[in-house]
Amino acid sequence: MPDAGKLLAEQQRIRDNRAVQRVWLAIVLVAIFALVLVGGATRLTDSGLSITEWKPIHGVIPPLSEAEWQEELELYRQIPEYQLINKGMSLDEFKVIYWWEWAHRFLARGVGVLFGVPLLFFLATGRVEKRLRWPLFGLLVLGGLQGAVGWWMVASGLVDRVDVSQYRLATHLTLACLIFAAIVWVMRGLAPHSSDPVPSVGLKRGAGALAGLILVQIYLGGLVAGLDAGLASNTWPLMNGAFVPEGLLVIAPAWRNFFENELTVQFVHRLGGYLIFALAFWHMVASIQRGRGSTHCRRAVVLFGLVTIQALIGIVVIVTQVPVSWALLHQGWAVVVLGFAVAHWRGFHGAYPMETNISLRS
Structure with a gap:
């Protein structure tokens, strides 16, 4: 069996590469999680329109002088949100919302670098x-x-509205x-799996x-979030x-209520939560019956425990009238549950099979 040693060495190389790539992808996941949280905070603090230009490269650098800050504020003064809601906002107040949006965009660029640069290296080196x-x-x-x-x-x-479109935000x-x-799917496939059969x-x-x-x-x-529909009803x-409740289908045509009627949007979101809770419970019970241990x-x-916690957080968000801290926890926990x-x-699919060009010959 002359190729046994080479085969074992190749398999170990693949395992080592997979371990490194799992760490890389885990770091990217943490960065995306932070990005989603900062994005949520940006929305909840009404900061998302504070930067009115898209500068993918130059935008990495924030204003560095008083003149540059005044220039950014002047650009913000041109849009409806300032003119109709924040008219008279001071520079110090503007800086608060600007930094939220800048941090969101900076993190987004950072995620791109964290993912793209190692990927190009791994591809170039055949890993x-x-x-x-x-x-x-x-x-x-x-x-x-x-x-x-x-x-x-x-x-x-930026034009004809004082906030972003809920369609586009969603x-x-x-x-x-x-x-x-x-x-998560790729990272999990690179990890070792148990040998338990699928029930x-x-x-x-x-x-x-x-x-x-x-x-x-x-x-x-x-x-x-886009409609502030969490405030449409604050009882549970x-x-x-x-x-x-009454008033679910007051907009014509009827389909628009599911995207533009705050009460209907919250109602449908609640129903979605009930459905997921019920399915997660059924899935847990069936798993215990068919694959105990x-x-x-x-x-x-x-998973059922995570879904239950998310449901409880959602109830708290509603009855406390959507405080920023609880709303961010609700959004962040949703990402945890999804992951x-x-x-x-x-x-249930098992780890990716190892790819090797080395065969074992007798």
């Missing part, structure tokens, strides 16, 4: 397995698209979370359905004294 080259390159492209979507969102609030948030989820195809599909529904729920949460479990079962229990749900789903 990326063939099956992952196009998926990772696709993620790089999605990151660039996310930057363009971010500006597309901001641009919607798209921006969902795309960020989709990128986050895809990275049933139904559980595998249920895990996928949960991950998909959580992403949809995040989109609905983006609509809630009833809304304005009823489980199905397996790693798949343990993950299902943890774990995707990792749980990925666990």
Whole structure:
């Protein structure tokens, strides 16, 4: 067996590369998580329109002199948000909202560097397995698209509006979370998996359905944030004294209510939360029945716990009238739940098989 040593060495090289790449992707995930939180704070503090120009390169450098600060403030004074809501804002007050938006854009650029530079190095040195080259390159492209979507969102609030479009904000948030989820998927595939058999195809599909529904729920949460719909009703479990409140379909045509009616958007978001809670509970019970003691079962229990915590946080956000701290916790925990749900789903598929050009001959 003359090639046994070479084969073992090649397999060890692949394991080492995978370990390094998991650390790299974990760092990127932490950066994206921070980016989502800062983006949420930017929205909640009404800071997102403070920078009225898109300067992908030059914009890294903030104003460094009094004259530059005055120039930025003057640009802000030209848009409806200043003229109709913040007229008379002082320079010191402007700096507060400017720094939130600047930090959000700086983090976004940082994520691009954290992902793109190591990826190019890994590709150039042959450290990326063939099956992952196009998926990772696709993620790089999605990151660039996310930057363009971010500006597309901001641009919607610079003319004829005092805030950004809820459609575009929800798209921006969902795309960020989709990128986050895809990275979790790849990172989990690079990690060792347990040898526990999959209890049933139904559980595998249920895990996928949960991950998909959580992403949809995040989109609905983006609509809630964009419309300030969390303030449409601040009681639970009833809304304005009823489980199905009046005024859900007052806009014509009817479909617009699901995107533009604050009460309807919050109602649908609540229903989405109930559906996810019920599905996570069913998935946990089915996992215990069919795969008790397996790693798949343990993950299902943890996932239900995470979903329950998120539901409780959401209730607190509603009844306390959307304080910034609780709203940010709700958004951040949603990303945690999504990440774990995707990792749980990925666990049913097993680790990526090792690719090696070395065969074992007798």
